[in-house]
Structure formats: C-alpha cells, structure tokens
Amino acid sequence: MAALTTGLLAGGVPAGASSDAGAFDRPHDGFMSPRTVLGEAAPADVGLDADRIQALIDAAASYTETPPGDTHPLYSGVTVLAAHDGKIVAEAAAGWALRYADGAGTELPQDEWVAASTDTIYDLASVSKLFTTIVVLQQVEAGRVDLDAPVADYLPAFAANGKQDITVRQLLTHTSGLVSWLPLWRDWPTPQARIDAVLATTPADPPGTTYLYSDLNMITAGLVAEEVSGQPLDDLVAEGITGPLGMADTGYNPAPESLPRIAATEYQAAPPRGIVRGEVHDENAWSLGGVAGHAGLFSTAQDLARLAQAILNGGAYDGERILRPTTVEAMLTNENTDFPGNAHGLGFELDQRWFMDALASPSSAGHTGYTGTSMVIDPQSRSFVILLTNRVHPSRNWGTINPARRAVAHELAYAMSVTPRTGDDAWRAHEGDTRTSTLSLPVELAGSSTVLFDLFVDTESTDPLALEISTDDGASWSPVPFTARRGADTIDAGAGTVSGYQGRQWWNARAELEDVDGEATLRWTYRTDSGYQGRGVYIDDVTVRSRGLPTIHGDEHPERFEADGWSMVSS
Secondary structure, three states: OOOOOOOOOOOOEEOOOEEEEEEEEOOOOOOOOOOOOEEEOOOHHOOHHHHHHHHHHHHHHHHOOOOOOOOOOOOOEEEEEEEOOOEEEEEEEEEEEOEEEEOOEEEOOHOOOOOOOOOEEOOOOOOOHHHHHHHHHHHHHHHOOOOEEEHHHHHHHHOOHHHHHHEHHHHHHOOOOOOOOOOHHHHHOOOOHHHHHHHHOOOOOOOOOOOOOOOHHHHHHHHHHHHHHOHHHHHHHHHHHHHHHHHOOEEEOOHHHHHHHOOOEEEOOOOOOOOOOOOOHHHHHHHHHOOOOOOOOOHHHHHHHHHHHHOOOOOOEEEEEEEHHHHHHOOOOOOOOOOOOOOOOOOOEEEEHHHHHHOOOOEEEEEEOOEEEEEEEEEEOOOEEEEEOOOOOOOOOOOOOOOHHHHHHHHHHOOOOOOOOOOOOOEEEOOOOOOOEEEEEEEEOOOEEEEEEEEEEEEEOOOOEEEEEEEOOOOOOOOOOOOEEOOOOOEOOOOEEEEOOOOOEEEEEEEEEOOOEEEEEEEEEOOOOOOOOOOEEEEEEEEEEEOOOOOOEEOOHHHHHHEEEEEEEEE
C-alpha cells in the first residue's frame, strides 16, 4: 500500500480526496474493490492450505481446555473468524460464554453453563478505540476537526495543567504525553466529575516526546467528536459505522434481551459488581454510563468482519462508505517513526508481532482488548483474523491471551504458501521458536567465485539468517557478506546476516568470494529466539560459479545439500 506523503491536510480534507460520487466504484491503489462483500469459501478455493486453516480453528479451541499441570484454561470461551480475498474461510466457536460463579473459579452447576457460539456477543474492551478513531476521522472529513489543531480548540478546559499544545493527532497516536490511566470510577463521584478529571489531568511528558498508550487519549478523542458534532458518541458510532455496515449486534449497553448471547467477563469485588455480564467490564467506562472513547462496545465476530472488510475495501462495504480511501490510507500509515517498536497509525496499531505474529507487516493493522479480544487486518495479503474471548472470566489474573492471538495469526499467515522462485521446489527453514536450522553445501572453489541464490526472508528482527563459509571441514566458520536486489531495492547484508520484514518477496542474492581455493562448505543458518515468528526463510536456485570449474546448480542436484531443520517445499 502506498504511503501518504502529506497525510490529512490541515483544513480537515484528506489529501487527494474527491467529491466525485462515481469514485465509489473505482478501486483505490492498495485496496480491494469497494464492492467486495464477504462470502464463504473452502480454504483451497482461495488458494489456502486447508490443514493450516483447520489448525487455526484447533488452536483457538485448544485454549479453552485446561492444560496438564494447570488448574484452569487460558480462557473460558472463544469465537474465531478468518477471511482471505473477501471470503470467510474459518468461523468457529468453542468453550463457554458463561462457566464460573466467582473470582476463585468456582464453577456454576453445569446445566447453567452457556456455550460459546459463532454469534456470541463479546465485550470488545479497547477494540472500541478503533470505532472512536473512525468517528473522529469522519469529523475530519466533514471539516469539523483538524488533526493538527490543539485539542483545546474544541475542548477549552483541556488546556489546563500544560495541555494546551496537545493535538488531536497526538491523541490518536498515543504521543500526547497523557498518563495511561486514572481510577475515575473510584476517585470521582459522578460521570461529569470523571470527565472533568480527564480534562484537568496533568500530562506525564511533553506532547510528541514519547509513546505512551493511554485510555485518556481516546476518552478525550471521543469528547472532541461529541463536541464538534453535537451528538453523543454512541449515536455517532451507530449512525456513522454500525448502521451503514449492517453491524446489528454491535453497540454500547446491550439490550437485556441480548443477555443469553453475551459472554460473561470478570467477577468484580471492587466495585462490587459480581460476575459482570451484559455490562461493560472496564470500570471507568462503566462509571461513565457504559459509553466512552476507550471502551464500552460489544460485538460479534461476524459484525467485526464487516468492519475489517470495509477497511480492506478502502472504507466501504456493501454499497456504504464510512471513510474515504485516502483517510483509510492515512489511518494505516505509521505516524510514530520517531518511536521504533511502537508503530501506530491513526488509532490502529501497526506491525506488532506480539499479537500479529506472521501476519505482521508495516501495513498490518489492528488492536487488542483487555477482555481477550483482537483483530488483525493485513492489507498486503487481503486477509484478516478476529479472535474474541472472555479471558477475564472469571479473573483478569488467570494469564495473558497473547499466545492464542499469535497462534491464529500464525496459522492464517502460513496457510498462504510461499511459491518457489524457480522450478518446483525450494528450501524452507524450520518453523518455530528457539531453534537453529542449517543448510550446508560442499563446494570446490578456485580464486574468485560467485554465489547466487534466491532469498525470501520475513522474520522477527532478532531471528537472523546467516551465510557462512568454512574451509577447514567445519572446524571454524566465517561470515560471507552478500547483497540482495529486487528492482531498485537493495538489502546490504555486509555482516553476512539478514532478518526482519523484507517485503514478503523473493530477492536475488549475490556473494563474492575472493582468494578461496579448494574444498569449502557454504552454510545458511537460521536461528530463532523465544519470541515471535514471521512468514519464514526460504532459499532457492543456489548457483556457485568458480573460474575454471563446473558451475554448481543446486536445483539440479538437491542431494548435494546437507539439511538440518530445512525441508523442501513444492509449488
């Protein structure tokens, strides 16, 4: 997806925006057709590995089971949905929307358990922030908000205690310097007093100097949208997002008749709410009447799929447009280049392997929610995965859901095969953490030699692929610097190693060996740490040329290689 160079203009109109009504029918660079409407398809029908899609479903379900040696599952219930190329390829549920009676994990009588289903309604927690962001950007498109204007222009009370220079953009990118959280529900007696406390708070850092994720940013952003529109946030969301997209099960403060379909969350003793079900889990959002910029929305996986596809379509779905393509483009462009590791668009988190795993890329966008929810949208592969759980049922202290988030993203990513660059086969390194794979090729060299190979690398930055050479039968190894090119782009592996995201594309790699005579061994070594995974490492079409000696074509003689942790994959 092409990055916007100018972002949203100061006057509130997206750069390049057009008022031409016919533009709705024209695909925008980097997006799917705005007419794309979700359907269902077998994984193989859209080019996916059916076994990996089944593994995605199985992985999500597995965390509802208590592992050996533990006393409880990671989460009680789950609904998962994955889509690719406009087709839903996985939709499943497992476990229980309601299971426990108290915070200690005492189970209800089994006839009172409620099974999770594909239409279970979950408390989205911080995934709600995406809706607030979209509402604010709709106000930008309407000319009511300038992203680079001080928030105090819209909310004069916000200027108190040194916040006069904080901009709306800094709220949406979490660079405002506001503190992460305040116990609004506990320390202020009324909803208005709690709002006043947010407006009066003192920042922790000067604006623009640090990245600090803060609920107060999005509470304030919601207040801005309300002020300039003259409408409450829940109406803005209903009229601007859920209504147009047909998200019938999405909203704040669910109706009592929806209760049988709602997943329970935590047993709360302070405040004394008991098992929370049908009301927002977040205490601050609850104390604000259930509607707040940072939390409060309930939804289903099916509804969220419509929003995800609308993002992939450039802001439109089923004949309705909620954002202009240029606005979506800006929303998915990293605003936080000054804060490495904290890539963030407008409201959306970007390129975060800790929950996106192998779907992570500079344009991969999404968000997580404290209750156990997440959504990952990958425009590059035209895919998304939604994981909804009630992991805080009955206690927030039962553990992190991140392994499950990574597992479903990983399986969807690996369901999309990497096709060999040349011929029918390519070498693929191991898939997994804390492992080492070596692919060795014995060669005979004379004087100056050239090593050519095709290279695909998409890894965590701390999981390197190294090219090395040994001239003493493996007793010692030396790095082999190489370069890789694709068109005008170049990877300079001057230390003989490469890692990180490299565009999910094949590169032509070249290494020059000087003054090496006799028998030697070339070795490609891939090492992973205990962290996260990318799409992996592949090597293809290895060719070694040495003056006066026959050229070695690895594809023609795969038996020459010694592989430990590498395997051959076919097209």
